[in-house]
Amino acid sequence: xxxxxxxxxxxxxxxxxxxxxxxxxxxxxxxxxxxxxxxxxxxxxxxxxxxxxxxxxxxxxxxxxxxxxxxxxxxxxxxxxxxxxxxxxxxxxxxxxxxxxxxxxxxxxxxxxxxxxxxxxxxxxxxxxxxxxxxxxxxxxxxxxxxxxxxxxxxxxxxxxxxxxxxxxxxxxxxxxxxxxxxxxxxxxxxxxxxxxxxxxxxxxxxxxxxxxxxxxxxxxxxxxxxxxxxxxxxxxxxxxxxxxxxxxxxxxxxxxxxxxxxxxxxxxxxxxxxxxxxxxxxxxxxxxxxxxxxxxxxxxxxxxxxxxxxxxxxxxxxxxxxxxxxxxxxxxxxxxxxxxxxxxxxxxxxxxxxxxxxxxxxxxxxxxxxxxxxxxxxxxxxxxxxxxxxxxxxxxxxxxxxxxxxxxxxxxxxxxxxxxxxxxxxxxxxxxxxxxxxxxxxxxxxxxxxxxxxxxxxxxxxxxxxxxxxxxx
Numbered sequence: 263x264x265x266x267x268x269x270x271x272x273x274x275x276x277x278x279x280x281x282x283x284x285x286x287x288x289x290x291x292x293x294x295x296x297x298x299x300x301x302x303x304x305x306x307x308x309x310x311x312x313x314x315x316x317x318x319x320x321x322x323x324x325x326x327x328x329x330x331x332x333x334x335x336x337x338x339x340x341x342x343x344x345x346x347x348x349x350x351x352x353x354x355x356x357x358x359x360x361x362x363x364x365x366x367x368x369x370x371x372x373x374x375x376x377x378x379x380x381x382x383x384x385x386x387x388x389x390x391x392x393x394x395x396x397x398x399x400x401x402x403x404x405x406x407x408x409x410x411x412x413x414x415x416x417x418x419x420x421x422x423x424x425x426x427x428x429x430x431x432x433x434x435x436x437x438x439x440x441x442x443x444x445x446x447x448x449x450x451x452x453x454x455x456x457x458x459x460x461x462x463x464x465x466x467x468x469x470x471x472x473x474x475x476x477x478x479x480x481x482x483x484x485x486x487x488x489x490x491x492x493x494x495x496x497x498x499x500x501x502x503x504x505x506x507x508x509x510x511x512x513x514x515x516x517x518x519x520x521x522x523x524x525x526x527x528x529x530x531x532x533x534x535x536x537x538x539x540x541x542x543x544x545x546x547x548x549x550x551x552x553x554x555x556x557x558x559x560x561x562x563x564x565x566x567x568x569x570x571x572x573x574x575x576x577x578x579x580x581x582x583x584x585x586x587x588x589x590x591x592x593x594x595x596x597x598x599x600x601x602x603x604x605x606x607x608x609x610x611x612x613x614x615x616x617x618x619x620x621x622x623x624x625x626x627x628x629x630x631x632x633x634x635x636x637x638x639x640x641x642x643x644x645x646x647x648x649x650x651x652x653x654x655x656x657x658x659x660x661x662x663x664x665x666x667x668x669x670x671x672x673x674x675x676x677x678x679x680x681x682x683x684x685x686x687x688x689x690x691x692x693x694x695x696x697x698x699x700x701x702x703x704x705x706x707x708x709x710x711x712x713x714x715x716x717x718x719x720x721x722x723x724x725x726x727x728x729x730x731x732x733x734x735x736x
Contacts, residue, residue, distance in 0.1 A: 270438075271405070272379055272493045278303075279314035279368055282486065283384030284333035285323055285355065285418075287639070291452075292317070292383065293332050293480025294459075297473045298451075298487045300340030304517050306494055309346050313368050318355035319384040320418035321391075322537050323639045326355045328529040336476050338527050343469045345520025348527075354388055356533050365392035372403035377436070379493060382408045383486040387422035393432055405436030407489045409443045417595040418639055420698045421540035424595060426564060440501045443488030450502045451491075453482035461509045467516040468524070539637060539696065542602040547730040551607050551715030554728045557581045557599075557615075557699075557708040564597040566701060580618075580664075580709040583631065583701035595632075595640070597701025601711065604732070605690045609715045613686040614722050616710040617651045618663035619703070630671065631708070632700035635688045645676065648702065649686065664709050666722035687716075 272278075280299065284292030296317060303312055317333045318326065328334075334353055341351050352361035365380075369392055372378045382389060393401050406428075408414055414425035428435065445452045453459060459482060462474035477484065488502055496511055497503040503511070546555050558568045558581045565585040568578055583597055605611075619629040630650030640646050648671040670676075670684045688695075690713075699708070714721035 269499050270493050270495050272495070274308075274311075276311065276377060276379055277313045277368065277371075278308070278311050278379050278381065278490075278493070279365060280312070280316070280381045280490075281319050281365070281384055281386075281388055282315075282317045282333070282337075283319050284336070285318050285320040286326060286330050286332070287324070288320060288384070289412075290332075290480035291483040291485060293336050294473070294477030294482070295383070295451075295484040295486040296333065296336040297340040297476045298484040299490050300337075300344060300346065301470065301473050301512075301517065302487060302490055302494070302496070303346075304340075304344035304520070305512060307518075308494075309344060309520055312346060312350065313378075314350055314352075314365050315341075315346075316352040316354045316361040316365065316388060317384075318353050319361070319388045320639070321354060321358050321387050321422065322535045323355065323418045325532040325534045327532050331355075331529040331532070332479060334529040335479075335526060338529075339472065339476070342526055343472065343519060343522045343524055344517065345522035353530075355535070356530060358388070358535075362388060362391045362395060365389070366395040369393060369396035369404055370400045372400045374403055377403045377405055380404055380406050381486075381489045381493070382406055382413045383489070384413060385416050385418055385422065386414065386424050386428060387417070387419075390423040390428055390431065393428060393435075401432050402434055403436075404432075405438055407438045407440070407493060409440050409485075409489055415595050416640075417598070419537075419637075420595065420598050420634060420640060420700070421600065426596065440489065440492050443485040443492075443502055444483070445485065445502065445504070449504055451484045451488050451505060451508065453505055456482045458482055458505050459484075465512070466514065469517060469519065469522075470512070472524070537637060539694075540600055541734070542600055543734055545602045545604050545694070545732040545734065547604045547732055548606055548713070549729050551609070551611075551718035552720065552726065552729055553603060553611075553711075553713035554726045555601060555711040555713075556728055557711055559731060560599050560601060563599060564701060566597050566599065569707065580707050582707045583704060585701060585704050595700055597699075599699045601697045601699075603690070603695045603697055603713065605692055605695060607715060608690060608692045611688050611690050611713045611715050612721055613688060613697075614666045614668040614712045615649065615651070615708050616664050616666055616712070616724070617668070617706065617708045618665065619651055619706060629703055629706060631702045631706055632698075633670075633686070634698040634700075635695065637696055646700070647672065647676070647686075650703075651706070664707070666712070688713075 633649040
């Protein structure tokens with residue numbers, strides 16, 4: 263059950279679990295937020311209340327070498343300094359199974375009298391797996407705390423699960439959504455520069471000096487700590503606490519370290535993740551350098567809908583992305599559709615979507631989707647392409663408004679290498695490939711998908727028949 267929380271229901275005997283990201287490609291805020299969060303727990307004397315802490319929770323992502331494992335330094339450094347139970351800390355990039363199993367064990371301990379407060383400081387695939395492994399009765403007594411769309415919806419791999427899937431798995435799960443803790447006009451725990459945290463550097467407590475160093479190693483943003491400060495009601499009924507208020511709360515006293523030590527255990531060797539491709543119901547087979555796909559010929563997710571067939575359409579019509587949250591789309595990973603492609607003739611393949619946004623109401627003011635070719639991790643800075651219908655609503659080839667105008671609108675690292683705009687072309691070797699479409703613009707319509715090898719005729723022709731569709735057994 264979702265609650266837009268103002269007052270924390272947490273009591274001093276309740277258990278707390280935290281799942282954080284911080285992987286090298288992730289936002290660097292967790293590098294400082296994790297030690298700050300542990301410092302807050304230690305200052306409050308709640309080491310025993312913290313029953314689980316996992317970090318680097320981009321599952322199936324990338325191997326992290328010890329010298330790049332910044333979250334190990336932050337999490338295990340805080341664990342050792344303030345005497346937290348080391349057996350409750352898990353680097354999910356090294357031991358994902360252990361992290362999931364341990365969190366599931368804590369979920370199984372949950373009852374109405376002993377709920378588990380689970381702070382979501384990263385993507386939710388690990389949380390989903392733990393909930394799926396736990397007893398159905400116990401998971402009803404978990405209360406997830408969140409403050410941002412990114413944690414709720416971002417997927418390091420597009421076949422992972424997010425907040426939408428958790429709601430389907432546990433419809434009555436507790437959900438405490440507080441306002442964004444990144445802050446605005448001095449509110450929240452996101453500083454404008456590292457100097458906003460200079461009081462930690464100048465504190466008499468050497469462990470707080472170390473927290474300053476970890477923030478400086480990441481960025482002056484410990485906003486995820488705001489979920490814990492709200493939970494503990496450090497600022498009363500106010501949902502957020504400011505940096506000066508945090509300084510005042512810490513005071514001048516040294517935090518008891520519970521027999522902790524300043525020696526951070528060395529980071530272990532990284533582990534190359536085992537990546538299991540997603541299961542699909544169908545495989546789309548290339549013939550003579552062509553793949554012609556009806557967009558609706560895969561299971562639809564989230565708010566993708568099949569519109570009624572109109573004259574001139576093949577198949578059952580076209581699909582349309584119709585999210586209810588049209589004015590607050592800030593993430594890439596809802597409405598994920600996967601097309602498994604089987605290539606017999608290797609080479610460079612052009613891609614185009616037969617799509618439209620003609621005659622659209624106000625909700626259809628955009629004209630694009632997200633696309634990704636392959637099983638690569640979804641790098642937050644440009645690998646997932648914004649793919650759009652590059653034509654205005656007054657220029658159309660037919661009455662329905664569908665054309666094959668398709669362009670990548672690049673950003674981040676891809677824009678630096680390929681320019682702001684580029685033509686969708688992929689090098690496809692012989693074998694199976696995965697092409698992904700994610701919903702972005704409300705009302706955007708897609709009828710067909712073409713992959714044609716360079717030099718093969720018929721690309722962007724409405725008359726091309728669909729190519730074979732195989733069952734997963736074939």
